[in-house]
Amino acid sequence: MNFSDQQRLKETILQEYPRLGRDDSFAFACGPGVSCFTVCCADVTIALTPYDVLRLKRGLGISSEEFLTRYTLIPFDQESRVPVVILRLLENEKKSCPFVGAQGCSVYPDRPWACRMYPLGLASPAKSGERVPNEQEFFFLMKEEPCAGHEPSTVSSGRNRAQRSVTIRQWLSEQGIDQYNALGELFKEISLHPRLLKGQNLDPGQMEMFYQACYNLDKFRQFVFESSFLKRFQIEPGLEAKLRDDDLELMKFGFRWLCFALFGEPIMELKKEAREWAQTQLRGIAPQEKRSG
Ligand code: SF4
Ligand code: SF4
Numbered sequence: 001m002n003f004s005d006q007q008r009l010k011e012t013i014l015q016e017y018p019r020l021g022r023d024d025s026f027a028f029a030c031g032p033g034v035s036c037f038t039v040c041c042a043d044v045t046i047a048l049t050p051y052d053v054l055r056l057k058r059g060l061g062i063s064s065e066e067f068l069t070r071y072t073l074i075p076f077d078q079e080s081r082v083p084v085v086i087l088r089l090l091e092n093e094k095k096s097c098p099f100v101g102a103q104g105c106s107v108y109p110d111r112p113w114a115c116r117m118y119p120l121g122l123a124s125p126a127k128s129g130e131r132v133p134n135e136q137e138f139f140f141l142m143k144e145e146p147c148a149g150h151e152p153s154t155v156s157s158g159r160n161r162a163q164r165s166v167t168i169r170q171w172l173s174e175q176g177i178d179q180y181n182a183l184g185e186l187f188k189e190i191s192l193h194p195r196l197l198k199g200q201n202l203d204p205g206q207m208e209m210f211y212q213a214c215y216n217l218d219k220f221r222q223f224v225f226e227s228s229f230l231k232r233f234q235i236e237p238g239l240e241a242k243l244r245d246d247d248l249e250l251m252k253f254g255f256r257w258l259c260f261a262l263f264g265e266p267i268m269e270l271k272k273e274a275r276e277w278a279q280t281q282l283r284g285i286a287p288q289e290k291r292s293g
Contacts, residue, residue, distance in 0.1 A: 038105075040147060183248075221243065
């Protein structure tokens with residue numbers, strides 16, 4: 001789906017779909033008993049969040065580099081101000097998800113946010129280049145052919161099969177979405193940063209930095225530990241050890257680094273020696289600037 005299609009769909013959702021809140025309920029059933037089992041795991045565009053990538057690469061026991069190379073694409077989209085990562089589908093007739101099998105999802109405990117949410121969608125009235133308070137976002141129910149999960153008649157009995165009514169709050173909790181949403185909020189601080197919304201463009205080097213700190217965590221870890229980074233920047237006691245072993249801490253640190261490096265937020269501190277070196281450099285530049293002025 002290209003950008004114009006997405007915009008049209010968004011308009012339809014905003015204008016026509018009933019808006020649901022966390023205490024609204026819906027009836028849905030899914031599991032091996034439904035006639036359409038796994039048909040939704042093909043020919044679908046699944047955008048991956050940084051936390052999706054972290055969970056999937058960890059669950060699969062492979063590096064972020066390997067995961068990104070084998071399982072993702074970065075579509076070129078002129079409208080995107082930051083890199084977007086999507087799941088790469090198989091090149092078979094159905095265009096299947098690489099993780100679907102006869103038994104269902106092989107990465108179920110680490111399935112992406114979008115798969116957890118389905119059949120719920122989350123919409124925002126924000127226009128392109130705008131961010132609105134979360135309270136203005138709303139949930140909506142997707143009813144797509146041939147998903148039979150909404151129909152009582154498709155569901156008989158057994159685990160996961162009972163047609164039941166759940167509140168959205170319950171659904172989010174049962175699907176483990178709260179943790180994903182909490183990290184999604186942190187990611188929004190970068191991906192919807194006011195500077196980007198005001199039109200700042202990232203150059204190719206900055207796009208690469210964004211991609212690495214958000215998605216390619218193993219490479220970002222190399223940058224932190226194998227470059228002069230730790231000689232230049234002050235970090236809190238105890239954090240260095242966490243960054244070595246804890247992907248989640250590293251991801252949050254990556255978001256913080258991007259706020260500093262891309263948007264100039266004063267949230268990282270240079271070490272004394274690095275500060276002095278930077279001041280020397282500036283002193284060296286000043287007379288030159290004067291001469292050329
Ligand atoms: S990750 Fe799992 S749930 Fe999501 S599309 Fe693939 S197989 Fe289906
Ligand atoms: S009921 Fe809907 S969500 Fe479940 S397998 Fe069928 S198409 Fe997918």
